Amino acid sequence: MVAVLACFLGACSNHSQQAANHAQKVTIMLDWYPNAVHSFLYAAQEKGYFKEQGLDVSIKMPSDANDPLKLAAADRIDIALNYQPQVLIARDENIPVQCFGTVVRHTLNRVMVPASSGIRSPKDLAGKTVGYSSIPLEEAVVRTMVKADGGHPDKVKTVDVGYDLIPALTARKTDAIVGGFVNHEQLLLEKEGVPVRARKKRLSPGPNGKACDAALSGKIRAMRRL
Structure with missing residues (x-):
C-alpha cells in the first residue's frame, strides 16, 4: 500500500425513511480522532448545511481504528470514513461495505523518523522499533518496504501504539x-520540537506511488501473510 485514500463507506442495508417533517438522522464515524482531514464535516455541521438538506448528522470518533468498517457493516452506524486498503481487505473477507466517495485523493500517510535519526531508507528500519496505529496492514507494509529496499524485514520490531x-x-x-499524516502528526511533532523525515509508503519505485497503488488489490493477500 502506498497511496491511502480516505473513503466514505456506506453499509449496504436500507434504512426506513424518516417522516417527511423530520430530519433524517445520520451517524458518521471518523477514521481517527478529529483533525484537519475532517474539517469539512464540522464546517458543514456548524454552518447548517446538513440541516438545509434535511439531515440530523452525528459525528463520532472510533475507540479503535478498526471499528468504523465493522460498525458500518453491522448497521450500527450509517457512514464510516476509512482507508482504501482497509476497504479491499473488508471486501476480501466478505464484509458488506461499499465505497461511494473519496475525501483525500493523494496519500497523507507516511513512515516518520526523527530528523536526527540515522534511518535514511526503509532497510535501515531493520533492528529498529516501529509504532503503528492498530491497523495490521501497516505492519505488512513496513516489512515489505524494508524487503524491497534490500533489508531484513524479520528484524523489524513493530508495536501497536494505537492513537499514541x-x-x-x-x-x-x-x-x-x-x-501518521503529513498534515497532522508531522506538524504536531514539529510543533513539539521533534522534526521528522517523512517517507511515502512505497512498495516499489514509481512516480507518486502510482505503480504500487495500481498493483495493490492483487497484493493484498500476499501482504497480509508477511
Missing part, C-alpha cells in the same frame, strides 16, 4: 512510526 503515534516518537518509545 506522537507520544511514541517524542518519548522515544519507538524509532519510527507508520500511520
